[in-house]
Amino acid sequence: MKEREVIARLRRIATDPAARGLADDAALLGDLVLTHDTIAEGVHFLPDDPPASVGWKLVAVNLSDLAAKGAEPIAALLSLTIGDEDWDEAFLGGIEAACESFGLKLIGGDTIALPRGAPRVLGLTAIGKAGERTPSRAGGKPGDGLWIAGTLGDGAAGLRVLLADRTAAGVLVEHYRRPIPLLAIGRALAGQASAMMDVSDGLLLDLGRLCEASSCGAEVDLAALPLSRAFVAERGGDRHARLFAATGGDDYALLAALPAGFDPNFSLCLPPGTHIQRIGRLAEMPGIILSDAGGPVALPEHLGHEHDGV
Amino acid sequence: MKEREVIARLRRIATDPAARGLADDAALLGDLVLTHDTIAEGVHFLPDDPPASVGWKLVAVNLSDLAAKGAEPIAALLSLTIGDEDWDEAFLGGIEAACESFGLKLIGGDTIALPRGAPRVLGLTAIGKAGERTPSRAGGKPGDGLWIAGTLGDGAAGLRVLLADRTAAGVLVEHYRRPIPLLAIGRALAGQASAMMDVSDGLLLDLGRLCEASSCGAEVDLAALPLSRAFVAERGGDRHARLFAATGGDDYALLAALPAGFDPNFSLCLPPGTHIQRIGRLAEMPGIILSDAGGPVALPEHLGHEHDGV
Numbered sequence: 001m002k003e004r005e006v007i008a009r010l011r012r013i014a015t016d017p018a019a020r021g022l023a024d025d026a027a028l029l030g031d032l033v034l035t036h037d038t039i040a041e042g043v044h045f046l047p048d049d050p051p052a053s054v055g056w057k058l059v060a061v062n063l064s065d066l067a068a069k070g071a072e073p074i075a076a077l078l079s080l081t082i083g084d085e086d087w088d089e090a091f092l093g094g095i096e097a098a099c100e101s102f103g104l105k106l107i108g109g110d111t112i113a114l115p116r117g118a119p120r121v122l123g124l125t126a127i128g129k130a131g132e133r134t135p136s137r138a139g140g141k142p143g144d145g146l147w148i149a150g151t152l153g154d155g156a157a158g159l160r161v162l163l164a165d166r167t168a169a170g171v172l173v174e175h176y177r178r179p180i181p182l183l184a185i186g187r188a189l190a191g192q193a194s195a196m197m198d199v200s201d202g203l204l205l206d207l208g209r210l211c212e213a214s215s216c217g218a219e220v221d222l223a224a225l226p227l228s229r230a231f232v233a234e235r236g237g238d239r240h241a242r243l244f245a246a247t248g249g250d251d252y253a254l255l256a257a258l259p260a261g262f263d264p265n266f267s268l269c270l271p272p273g274t275h276i277q278r279i280g281r282l283a284e285m286p287g288i289i290l291s292d293a294g295g296p297v298a299l300p301e302h303l304g305h306e307h308d309g310v
Numbered sequence: 311m312k313e314r315e316v317i318a319r320l321r322r323i324a325t326d327p328a329a330r331g332l333a334d335d336a337a338l339l340g341d342l343v344l345t346h347d348t349i350a351e352g353v354h355f356l357p358d359d360p361p362a363s364v365g366w367k368l369v370a371v372n373l374s375d376l377a378a379k380g381a382e383p384i385a386a387l388l389s390l391t392i393g394d395e396d397w398d399e400a401f402l403g404g405i406e407a408a409c410e411s412f413g414l415k416l417i418g419g420d421t422i423a424l425p426r427g428a429p430r431v432l433g434l435t436a437i438g439k440a441g442e443r444t445p446s447r448a449g450g451k452p453g454d455g456l457w458i459a460g461t462l463g464d465g466a467a468g469l470r471v472l473l474a475d476r477t478a479a480g481v482l483v484e485h486y487r488r489p490i491p492l493l494a495i496g497r498a499l500a501g502q503a504s505a506m507m508d509v510s511d512g513l514l515l516d517l518g519r520l521c522e523a524s525s526c527g528a529e530v531d532l533a534a535l536p537l538s539r540a541f542v543a544e545r546g547g548d549r550h551a552r553l554f555a556a557t558g559g560d561d562y563a564l565l566a567a568l569p570a571g572f573d574p575n576f577s578l579c580l581p582p583g584t585h586i587q588r589i590g591r592l593a594e595m596p597g598i599i600l601s602d603a604g605g606p607v608a609l610p611e612h613l614g615h616e617h618d619g620v
Binding site: 002003005006007009010012013014016018019020022024026027029032034035036037038039040041042043044074075077078079080081082085088089092095096099105106107108109110111112113114115118119121123125127 | 312313315316317319320322323324326328329330332334336337339342344345346347348349350351352353354384385387388389390391392395398399402405406409415416417418419420421422423424425428429431433435437
């Protein structure tokens with residue numbers, strides 16, 4: 001609730017159209033898409049996560065916001081708290097690897113010292129070139145199909161694996177630590193999506209935000225959620241597992257509202273190997289209606305992680 | 311030294327021309343000037359500083375970087391750690407006041423929660439429109455005059471006053487808490503300056519950076535430093551006070567290298583009330599040579615605050 005109040009207060013300041021009412025993942029300034037995400041030790045990453053993976057993730061979560069707007073990464077400014085030399089060196093190695101992988105140029109930023117023992121706080125501002133269209137969260141219409149590019153639940157499952165065994169490794173842990181922003185898919189979908197955002201805090205929470213911004217509701221079929229083989233091997237594929245995947249967060253999948261007639265096989269040139277899956281539709285009536293292969297399912301109490309905002 | 315190593319490592323990543331070798335206060339991307347500054351509680355501001363002044367200062371220190379590049383503020387992204395409701399509300403009031411005062415639009419950012427008891431870390435990315443010229447730190451030439459717009463030492467004197475009495479008020483405390491970025495003067499000087507930067511970490515330290523980037527040295531006359539009446543009333547105007555003003559930091563004055571023939575009365579339309587003062591010149595020989603009304607003065611051991619970088 002507190003965070004909502006802060007964001008409401010920020011909205012009263014951020015009245016320029018470029019801010020998109022702070023209801024979006026990114027700002028649109030001329031032909032540039034801008035986003036800033038900050039991550040804190042103990043909140044967004046674990047103190048014993050490999051520092052190179054923290055650097056990678058900081059870049060990836062910002063680029064995921066650009067992906068959701070169909071933008072092409074150009075440049076970034078890094079805000080870095082420095083302290084432990086080895087940690088910082090490895091962290092910057094992760095930043096460098098991600099910048100190289102995704103064609104992002106580091107062009108500036110700031111380094112600061114923190115008081116001893118304070119948790120690290122790391123920020124990145126990513127700047128992208130807008131495509132022909134920059135879908136917001138707000139353009140969804142009742143009747144639009146709801147589609148997911150990527151899979152759900154892998155990151156949250158990886159975190160659970162790690163919390164049980166800090167030395168664990170594997171696909172799910174890798175997904176948690178080194179998510180891949182779906183830049184090419186985002187660019188392909190942006191031309192047709194009525195609304196698009198990345199799923200970072202949990203599908204149901206993020207879908208609620210898309211619905212609120214689009215002034216509509218949604219129907220979601222849990223049976224249709226795209227799950228990876230690794231996820232099903234670890235947590236199964238039953239309703240409990242599907243609810244976990246729908247609320248876990250750390251997905252960095254894309255959620256798009258696409259016109260009813262959208263067919264991924266005919267509608268556009270998706271990159272090879274794209275996983276894109278219809279999970280439901282937008283509806284007139286506010287609120288999210290869940291079902292599982294036809295039968296109704298009550299909405300869980302916790303829809304996702306509320307730690308992030310703006 | 312550690313910070314230097316981190317920055318050296320960052321330079322190996324930030325090879326794009328827009329990064330200007332990370333030797334500048336800001337990046338130049340097309341016709342946009344971009345800068346990011348982060349401030350931390352206990353490092354850049356005091357825990358009992360009024361939160362509205364912290365918000366103001368966060369905006370002002372970023373705009374001071376734009377001022378030094380002759381850029382006009384356009385938009386900003388805010389990174390905010392949230393916790394105490396009253397503090398956050400007052401802080402945002404300060405952000406709002408500064409944004410309104412300087413024509414800056416808040417267009418996005420991020421809010422995050424920190425672990426309990428962790429110091430606040432607040433960041434701002436400011437985006438400006440470049441003027442006809444965007445002076446870097448690197449263009450200074452031997453023979454250029456060194457000029458200061460604004461006064462030196464007020465912010466550092468204000469901090470000393472506050473550390474002795476946390477309830478103190480007055481011009482110096484106000485300068486420490488609510489610096490004014492010299493945007494109009496910066497725009498006026500940018501057309502002619504060979505090199506320009508803002509003085510934030512101490513004149514001698516920042517001048518050393520300008521010299522390093524410009525591959526030259528400098529001669530500075532302490533007797534010529536522009537001091538405010540409030541500064542002289544508090545700390546006097548002797549050599550000790552002048553060395554304090556030359557190394558204190560938190561000035562947000564502008565340091566410009568201008569061609570030898572530059573005359574502020576004839577050379578350009580400076581805004582009314584501009585304080586601009588010649589304090590020395592750039593020289594061939596590396597290093598800074600200090601004098602005081604003709605007599606040589608040894609360079610002090612501490613040239614300024616090394617907490618910030620990039």
